[in-house]
Amino acid sequence: MSAGAFDLAGRFEPGVTPPPAEGAGWWFIFHRRCLLVRQDPAGWLPPQLRDARYLGLPLASRHYLGQLDGLPCWAAATGPAEPAAAEPPPAHAFVDLFGLHGRLPLDLYLLAGRAVQILEWDRDHRHCGRCGGATEAHPRERRRSCPRCGLQQYPRLAPAIMALVRREGRVLLARGPAFPAGLYSALAGFVEPGETLEAAVHREVHEEVGVRVANLRYFGSQPWPFPHSLMVAFLCDWAGGELMPDGVEIEQAGWFGADELPLVPGEMSIAGWLIRHALTT
Numbered sequence: 001m002s003a004g005a006f007d008l009a010g011r012f013e014p015g016v017t018p019p020p021a022e023g024a025g026w027w028f029i030f031h032r033r034c035l036l037v038r039q040d041p042a043g044w045l046p047p048q049l050r051d052a053r054y055l056g057l058p059l060a061s062r063h064y065l066g067q068l069d070g071l072p073c074w075a076a077a078t079g080p081a082e083p084a085a086a087e088p089p090p091a092h093a094f095v096d097l098f099g100l101h102g103r104l105p106l107d108l109y110l111l112a113g114r115a116v117q118i119l120e121w122d123r124d125h126r127h128c129g130r131c132g133g134a135t136e137a138h139p140r141e142r143r144r145s146c147p148r149c150g151l152q153q154y155p156r157l158a159p160a161i162m163a164l165v166r167r168e169g170r171v172l173l174a175r176g177p178a179f180p181a182g183l184y185s186a187l188a189g190f191v192e193p194g195e196t197l198e199a200a201v202h203r204e205v206h207e208e209v210g211v212r213v214a215n216l217r218y219f220g221s222q223p224w225p226f227p228h229s230l231m232v233a234f235l236c237d238w239a240g241g242e243l244m245p246d247g248v249e250i251e252q253a254g255w256f257g258a259d260e261l262p263l264v265p266g267e268m269s270i271a272g273w274l275i276r277h278a279l280t281t
Protein backbone atom coordinates (compact mmCIF):
# COMPACT_ATOMS: atom_id res chain seq x y z
CA MET A 1 0.00 0.00 0.00
CA SER A 2 0.97 3.60 -0.47
CA ALA A 3 -0.66 7.01 -0.20
CA GLY A 4 -2.28 6.19 -3.57
CA ALA A 5 -4.38 3.58 -1.77
CA PHE A 6 -6.88 6.32 -0.98
CA ASP A 7 -7.69 6.52 -4.69
CA LEU A 8 -10.47 4.20 -5.95
CA ALA A 9 -10.01 5.29 -9.58
CA GLY A 10 -10.42 2.33 -11.90
CA ARG A 11 -12.58 0.49 -9.36
CA PHE A 12 -15.26 3.04 -8.56
CA GLU A 13 -17.44 4.72 -11.15
CA PRO A 14 -19.42 7.54 -9.56
CA GLY A 15 -22.98 8.21 -10.66
CA VAL A 16 -26.17 9.99 -9.65
CA THR A 17 -28.78 8.13 -11.69
CA PRO A 18 -29.06 4.44 -10.78
CA PRO A 19 -28.82 1.87 -13.57
CA PRO A 20 -32.20 0.46 -14.71
CA ALA A 21 -31.58 -3.07 -13.44
CA GLU A 22 -30.34 -2.96 -9.88
CA GLY A 23 -28.77 -6.04 -8.36
CA ALA A 24 -27.49 -6.49 -4.85
CA GLY A 25 -25.17 -3.72 -3.79
CA TRP A 26 -23.47 -2.03 -0.86
CA TRP A 27 -25.72 0.02 1.42
CA PHE A 28 -24.12 2.77 3.50
CA ILE A 29 -26.92 3.54 5.94
CA PHE A 30 -26.30 6.24 8.51
CA HIS A 31 -28.02 7.20 11.72
CA ARG A 32 -26.47 10.60 12.31
CA ARG A 33 -22.72 9.81 11.90
CA CYS A 34 -23.08 6.12 12.75
CA LEU A 35 -22.85 3.58 9.93
CA LEU A 36 -24.94 0.43 9.93
CA VAL A 37 -22.61 -2.60 9.87
CA ARG A 38 -23.22 -6.29 10.23
CA GLN A 39 -21.00 -8.77 11.95
CA ASP A 40 -19.32 -10.89 9.29
CA PRO A 41 -16.65 -13.59 9.73
CA ALA A 42 -14.26 -11.08 8.11
CA GLY A 43 -15.24 -8.36 10.60
CA TRP A 44 -17.68 -5.49 10.29
CA LEU A 45 -19.07 -4.81 6.84
CA PRO A 46 -21.92 -2.64 5.52
CA PRO A 47 -24.92 -4.76 4.44
CA GLN A 48 -24.97 -6.01 0.86
CA LEU A 49 -28.57 -6.17 -0.33
CA ARG A 50 -30.80 -5.59 -3.30
CA ASP A 51 -32.80 -3.02 -1.35
CA ALA A 52 -32.44 -1.50 2.11
CA ARG A 53 -36.17 -1.97 2.64
CA TYR A 54 -35.40 -5.62 3.46
CA LEU A 55 -33.82 -4.36 6.67
CA GLY A 56 -37.10 -2.88 7.89
CA LEU A 57 -35.48 0.43 8.90
CA PRO A 58 -37.32 3.73 8.43
CA LEU A 59 -35.25 5.67 5.89
CA ALA A 60 -35.55 9.40 5.24
CA SER A 61 -33.47 9.66 2.08
CA ARG A 62 -31.40 7.59 -0.26
CA HIS A 63 -28.85 8.48 -2.91
CA TYR A 64 -27.18 6.40 -5.57
CA LEU A 65 -23.39 6.78 -5.32
CA GLY A 66 -22.08 4.74 -8.27
CA GLN A 67 -20.54 1.31 -8.72
CA LEU A 68 -17.65 -0.33 -6.92
CA ASP A 69 -16.24 -3.22 -8.97
CA GLY A 70 -19.60 -3.33 -10.79
CA LEU A 71 -21.71 -3.42 -7.61
CA PRO A 72 -24.15 -0.54 -7.05
CA CYS A 73 -23.50 1.57 -3.94
CA TRP A 74 -26.15 3.49 -2.04
CA ALA A 75 -26.23 6.04 0.75
CA ALA A 76 -29.27 6.23 3.00
CA ALA A 77 -30.18 8.03 6.21
CA THR A 78 -32.51 6.92 8.96
CA GLY A 79 -35.54 9.05 9.51
CA PRO A 80 -37.76 10.76 8.91
CA ALA A 81 -37.19 12.72 12.12
CA GLU A 82 -33.74 11.36 13.10
CA PRO A 83 -34.80 9.92 16.46
CA ALA A 84 -32.24 9.99 19.24
CA ALA A 85 -31.72 6.24 18.91
CA ALA A 86 -32.21 3.97 15.92
CA GLU A 87 -32.80 0.29 16.52
CA PRO A 88 -30.49 -1.73 14.26
CA PRO A 89 -31.77 -4.96 12.67
CA PRO A 90 -30.67 -8.24 14.34
CA ALA A 91 -26.92 -8.96 14.00
CA HIS A 92 -26.29 -5.34 12.95
CA ALA A 93 -25.02 -2.28 14.80
CA PHE A 94 -24.71 1.45 14.22
CA VAL A 95 -21.05 2.36 14.75
CA ASP A 96 -19.56 5.87 14.69
CA LEU A 97 -17.70 6.45 11.43
CA PHE A 98 -14.64 7.80 13.19
CA GLY A 99 -14.44 4.63 15.29
CA LEU A 100 -14.59 2.50 12.13
CA HIS A 101 -11.37 4.06 10.83
CA GLY A 102 -8.99 1.12 10.40
CA ARG A 103 -11.74 -1.42 11.12
CA LEU A 104 -13.54 -1.42 7.77
CA PRO A 105 -11.79 -2.40 4.50
CA LEU A 106 -10.28 0.83 3.15
CA ASP A 107 -12.33 0.86 -0.07
CA LEU A 108 -15.60 0.57 1.86
CA TYR A 109 -14.46 3.14 4.40
CA LEU A 110 -13.77 5.62 1.61
CA LEU A 111 -17.25 5.03 0.19
CA ALA A 112 -18.82 5.38 3.63
CA GLY A 113 -17.09 8.76 3.91
CA ARG A 114 -18.45 9.75 0.51
CA ALA A 115 -21.93 8.57 1.54
CA VAL A 116 -22.14 10.50 4.80
CA GLN A 117 -20.96 13.72 3.16
CA ILE A 118 -23.63 13.48 0.46
CA LEU A 119 -26.34 12.67 3.01
CA GLU A 120 -25.39 15.58 5.25
CA TRP A 121 -25.05 18.01 2.36
CA ASP A 122 -28.48 16.97 1.04
CA ARG A 123 -30.07 17.26 4.50
CA ASP A 124 -28.51 20.65 5.22
CA HIS A 125 -29.39 22.30 1.89
CA ARG A 126 -33.13 21.70 1.69
CA HIS A 127 -33.61 25.46 1.87
CA CYS A 128 -31.84 28.20 0.00
CA GLY A 129 -29.21 30.05 2.03
CA ARG A 130 -29.86 33.21 0.02
CA CYS A 131 -33.68 33.55 -0.13
CA GLY A 132 -34.95 30.80 2.18
CA GLY A 133 -36.99 29.05 -0.54
CA ALA A 134 -37.25 25.26 -0.74
CA THR A 135 -34.56 23.75 -2.98
CA GLU A 136 -34.96 20.91 -5.47
CA ALA A 137 -32.59 18.03 -6.19
CA HIS A 138 -31.36 17.71 -9.78
CA PRO A 139 -32.20 14.29 -11.25
CA ARG A 140 -28.86 13.75 -13.02
CA GLU A 141 -26.36 15.86 -11.12
CA ARG A 142 -25.30 16.15 -7.51
CA ARG A 143 -26.75 19.57 -6.90
CA ARG A 144 -29.77 21.28 -5.38
CA SER A 145 -31.21 24.41 -6.95
CA CYS A 146 -33.51 27.12 -5.73
CA PRO A 147 -36.38 27.67 -8.21
CA ARG A 148 -37.09 31.09 -6.70
CA CYS A 149 -33.69 32.82 -6.97
CA GLY A 150 -31.66 30.34 -9.03
CA LEU A 151 -28.94 29.60 -6.44
CA GLN A 152 -27.14 26.33 -7.20
CA GLN A 153 -25.72 24.33 -4.31
CA TYR A 154 -23.14 21.58 -4.74
CA PRO A 155 -21.58 19.30 -2.11
CA ARG A 156 -18.91 21.29 -0.29
CA LEU A 157 -15.33 20.32 0.43
CA ALA A 158 -13.06 22.10 2.88
CA PRO A 159 -9.45 21.62 1.74
CA ALA A 160 -6.91 21.28 4.49
CA ILE A 161 -3.13 20.99 4.27
CA MET A 162 -0.87 18.65 6.15
CA ALA A 163 2.81 19.48 6.44
CA LEU A 164 5.66 17.29 7.63
CA VAL A 165 8.80 19.36 8.18
CA ARG A 166 12.21 17.67 7.98
CA ARG A 167 15.37 18.89 9.64
CA GLU A 168 18.64 16.93 9.56
CA GLY A 169 17.06 13.47 9.46
CA ARG A 170 14.32 14.25 11.96
CA VAL A 171 10.69 15.23 11.45
CA LEU A 172 8.52 17.78 13.23
CA LEU A 173 5.66 16.13 15.08
CA ALA A 174 3.16 17.91 17.28
CA ARG A 175 0.05 17.28 19.31
CA GLY A 176 -3.07 19.32 19.96
CA PRO A 177 -5.07 19.37 23.19
CA ALA A 178 -7.82 17.14 21.74
CA PHE A 179 -5.44 14.38 20.54
CA PRO A 180 -5.66 10.93 22.14
CA ALA A 181 -3.10 10.55 24.94
CA GLY A 182 0.47 10.29 23.67
CA LEU A 183 -0.39 10.72 19.97
CA TYR A 184 1.72 13.02 17.78
CA SER A 185 1.20 13.84 14.11
CA ALA A 186 2.18 16.16 11.30
CA LEU A 187 0.86 19.73 11.36
CA ALA A 188 -2.45 20.39 9.61
CA GLY A 189 -4.94 23.18 9.09
CA PHE A 190 -7.67 24.49 6.82
CA VAL A 191 -6.96 26.48 3.68
CA GLU A 192 -8.40 29.99 3.82
CA PRO A 193 -10.44 31.61 1.02
CA GLY A 194 -8.13 33.09 -1.59
CA GLU A 195 -5.11 31.13 -0.41
CA THR A 196 -3.00 28.59 -2.33
CA LEU A 197 -2.17 25.24 -0.79
CA GLU A 198 1.48 26.28 -0.61
CA ALA A 199 0.67 29.54 1.17
CA ALA A 200 -1.48 27.61 3.63
CA VAL A 201 1.49 25.34 4.45
CA HIS A 202 3.78 28.31 5.12
CA ARG A 203 1.13 30.10 7.21
CA GLU A 204 -0.03 27.11 9.27
CA VAL A 205 3.47 25.94 10.13
CA HIS A 206 4.52 29.43 11.18
CA GLU A 207 1.32 30.11 13.15
CA GLU A 208 1.31 26.80 14.97
CA VAL A 209 4.99 26.30 15.84
CA GLY A 210 6.84 29.43 14.71
CA VAL A 211 9.23 27.94 12.14
CA ARG A 212 9.78 28.76 8.46
CA VAL A 213 9.84 26.09 5.76
CA ALA A 214 11.07 25.69 2.16
CA ASN A 215 11.16 23.10 -0.66
CA LEU A 216 7.52 22.05 -0.52
CA ARG A 217 6.83 18.72 -2.26
CA TYR A 218 3.34 17.37 -2.83
CA PHE A 219 2.97 13.93 -1.23
CA GLY A 220 -0.65 12.83 -1.67
CA SER A 221 -4.21 13.45 -0.58
CA GLN A 222 -6.90 11.75 1.44
CA PRO A 223 -10.62 12.44 1.65
CA TRP A 224 -11.39 13.16 5.31
CA PRO A 225 -15.12 13.15 6.04
CA PHE A 226 -14.94 14.95 9.42
CA PRO A 227 -17.05 16.70 8.40
CA HIS A 228 -16.11 17.34 4.74
CA SER A 229 -12.38 17.88 4.29
CA LEU A 230 -9.83 16.92 1.71
CA MET A 231 -6.42 16.55 3.32
CA VAL A 232 -3.56 17.54 0.99
CA ALA A 233 -0.18 16.45 2.34
CA PHE A 234 3.23 18.04 1.73
CA LEU A 235 6.79 17.31 2.73
CA CYS A 236 9.00 20.33 3.36
CA ASP A 237 12.33 21.31 4.88
CA TRP A 238 13.04 23.46 7.91
CA ALA A 239 14.34 26.86 6.81
CA GLY A 240 14.58 28.84 10.05
CA GLY A 241 13.21 29.55 13.51
CA GLU A 242 12.96 27.45 16.66
CA LEU A 243 9.91 25.54 17.85
CA MET A 244 7.42 27.69 19.73
CA PRO A 245 4.04 25.90 19.97
CA ASP A 246 1.18 28.42 19.91
CA GLY A 247 -0.37 26.85 23.03
CA VAL A 248 -3.82 26.81 21.46
CA GLU A 249 -3.85 24.45 18.49
CA ILE A 250 -0.52 22.91 19.41
CA GLU A 251 0.45 22.16 22.99
CA GLN A 252 3.63 20.17 22.35
CA ALA A 253 5.98 19.83 19.38
CA GLY A 254 9.37 18.27 18.82
CA TRP A 255 11.86 16.87 16.31
CA PHE A 256 11.88 13.06 16.15
CA GLY A 257 14.13 10.57 14.38
CA ALA A 258 13.09 7.11 13.17
CA ASP A 259 14.37 5.45 16.38
CA GLU A 260 12.68 7.89 18.78
CA LEU A 261 9.20 8.05 17.29
CA PRO A 262 6.26 8.63 19.67
CA LEU A 263 2.79 7.17 19.01
CA VAL A 264 1.83 8.30 15.50
CA PRO A 265 -1.23 7.72 13.25
CA GLY A 266 -1.58 4.31 11.62
CA GLU A 267 -1.59 3.09 8.06
CA MET A 268 -5.18 4.09 7.32
CA SER A 269 -4.35 7.78 7.40
CA ILE A 270 -2.16 9.84 5.13
CA ALA A 271 -0.37 11.22 8.20
CA GLY A 272 0.89 7.70 8.95
CA TRP A 273 2.11 7.25 5.37
CA LEU A 274 3.72 10.64 5.31
CA ILE A 275 5.66 10.15 8.54
CA ARG A 276 6.89 6.65 7.63
CA HIS A 277 7.84 7.81 4.13
CA ALA A 278 9.80 10.79 5.42
CA LEU A 279 11.83 8.69 7.84
CA THR A 280 12.66 5.90 5.38
CA THR A 281 13.66 7.87 2.28
Ligand SMILES: [Zn+2]
Pocket residue numbers: 128129130131132133146147148149150151
Ligand atom coordinates in the same frame (compact mmCIF):
# COMPACT_ATOMS: atom_id res chain seq x y z
ZN1 LIG B 1 -33.12 31.06 -3.35
